[in-house]
Amino acid sequence: MAVPSQHRASTGERINTAETTGKLQQALGKRRIRLTRQRRVILQVMDDAEQHLDVDQILERAQKIDSGVHVVTVYRTIDLLKKHGLIDELDLLHLRGDRHYYETHGPRDHIHVACLRCGKVREFESGLYEQLKQQIARDFDMKVTVSRTEVGGYCAECLEKSSS
Amino acid sequence: MAVPSQHRASTGERINTAETTGKLQQALGKRRIRLTRQRRVILQVMDDAEQHLDVDQILERAQKIDSGVHVVTVYRTIDLLKKHGLIDELDLLHLRGDRHYYETHGPRDHIHVACLRCGKVREFESGLYEQLKQQIARDFDMKVTVSRTEVGGYCAECLEKSSS
DNA sequence: ATAGATGCAAATATTTTGCCGCCAG
DNA sequence: CTGGCGGCAAAATATTTGCATCTAT
Numbered sequence: 001m002a003v004p005s006q007h008r009a010s011t012g013e014r015i016n017t018a019e020t021t022g023k024l025q026q027a028l029g030k031r032r033i034r035l036t037r038q039r040r041v042i043l044q045v046m047d048d049a050e051q052h053l054d055v056d057q058i059l060e061r062a063q064k065i066d067s068g069v070h071v072v073t074v075y076r077t078i079d080l081l082k083k084h085g086l087i088d089e090l091d092l093l094h095l096r097g098d099r100h101y102y103e104t105h106g107p108r109d110h111i112h113v114a115c116l117r118c119g120k121v122r123e124f125e126s127g128l129y130e131q132l133k134q135q136i137a138r139d140f141d142m143k144v145t146v147s148r149t150e151v152g153g154y155c156a157e158c159l160e161k162s163s164s
Numbered sequence: 165m166a167v168p169s170q171h172r173a174s175t176g177e178r179i180n181t182a183e184t185t186g187k188l189q190q191a192l193g194k195r196r197i198r199l200t201r202q203r204r205v206i207l208q209v210m211d212d213a214e215q216h217l218d219v220d221q222i223l224e225r226a227q228k229i230d231s232g233v234h235v236v237t238v239y240r241t242i243d244l245l246k247k248h249g250l251i252d253e254l255d256l257l258h259l260r261g262d263r264h265y266y267e268t269h270g271p272r273d274h275i276h277v278a279c280l281r282c283g284k285v286r287e288f289e290s291g292l293y294e295q296l297k298q299q300i301a302r303d304f305d306m307k308v309t310v311s312r313t314e315v316g317g318y319c320a321e322c323l324e325k326s327s328s
Numbered sequence: 329a330t331a332g333a334t335g336c337a338a339a340t341a342t343t344t345t346g347c348c349g350c351c352a353g
Numbered sequence: 354c355t356g357g358c359g360g361c362a363a364a365a366t367a368t369t370t371g372c373a374t375c376t377a378t
C-alpha cells in the first residue's frame with residue numbers, strides 16, 4: 001500500500017491527512033490537480049493558519065505533520081497556489097527582511113497595517129478600499145484581479161514609549 | 165588634489181556633479197549628512213528618474229556619470245534614503261522577479277497599477293486613498309508614515325488580445 | 329583630524345533549476 | 354502504466370557585512 005509510514009506528529013493536533021476537507025484541497029481537487037501527500041499537508045497548513053506565514057513557518061508546521069516535506073516542495077506548491085489565485089503574497093513592507101508571507105485568499109481583500117516599531121500586524125477591511133479598486137478599474141479601463149495594500153506607522157503604545 | 169579623474173560620461177547629458185541642486189541632495193544636506201561624490205551621483209539619478217528604477221538600473225545610470233560607483237554603495241545609499249523616508253520601495257507585485265524598485269517620495273502617495281500581461285505600469289492618485297489612510301489612522305489609533313498599494317489586472321488592450 | 333564613507337571580497341539569504349527515481353490517478 | 358511530482362544538490366539572485374583605506378567637513 002501507499003504511504004507506508006505517515007511520519008505523523010506525536011502532538012495531539014487535528015490531523016486529517018487523507019481527507020479532502022480544506023478549502024484549498026477542494027479548490028485544487030476541482031481543478032483536477034494531483035493531490036500528493038505533501039501537497040495535502042501544505043494545503044492544510046495554509047488552511048489552518050490563523051495568519052500570514054513565511055516559507056520557513058509553512059515548512060516547520062508541515063514537517064510537524066509529516067516530516068517528509070521538503071522546502072522545495074513548499075516553494076513549488078506556493079507557486080501553484082499563486083498561479084491559481086488561491087493565496088496572496090505579502091512582504092509586510094520588509095519589516096523583517098525580504099522574505100514573503102502567504103495567506104489564503106479570502107472572499108474580501110484586506111489591508112495589512114504594521115507597526116514599524118513593535119512589528120504588530122493588524123488587518124483592515126473597508127468599503128472605501130472596494131470603491132478605490134472600482135475607481136481604478138473604471139478610470140483605466142482594466143480588469144483588476146489582484147491588489148495589495150500595506151500600511152506602516154507607529155501604534156499608540158509605541159508612540160507613547162518613544163516619547164518618554 | 166582630490167578627485168583626480170572624475171570618470172565623467174562622454175555623452176552629452178546634463179551633469180552637475182559638484183552642485184547641490186537636486187531635491188534629494190538638498191534634503192540630505194539639510195540633515196548634515198555627508199555628501200560624497202558617489203552619493204551626489206546616485207541622488208541625481210534618483211532625482212532625474214522619470215519612473216521607478218531597480219538597483220541595477222540605478223547603478224547603470226550612475227556609472228554613466230561616474231564609473232567609480234560601486235553597487236554596494238547604491239545599496240547603502242538606498243538604505244539611507246529609506247531610513248529618512250525620502251524614497252519609496254516597491255516590488256510591483258513581483259511582476260519581473262523579486263527585485264525592488266525605488267522612486268523619490270513625492271508630495272502625495274500614489275498607487276501603482278500594473279497589467280499582468282504586458283507589464284505596463286501606471287500611477288493613480290485619488291482622494292479616496294487619502295481618506296482610506298485617515299480611516300486606518302483613526303480606527304487603529306496610529307500614526308501612518310508609509311503606505312504602499314499595488315494593483316494588478318489586465319488592461320483593455322490585453323483583454324482584447326487574449327479573447328481572440 | 330576624524331568620524332563616517334567607499335571598495336572589494338566573502339558571507340548570507342532567498343528562491344529556482346536539473347536530474348532522476350517515485351507515486352497518484 | 355505514465356506524466357506529473359518530490360527530493361537532493363547545485364545554481365542563480367539579491368542583499369549584507371568585515372575590514373582596510375580614503376575623504377568630506
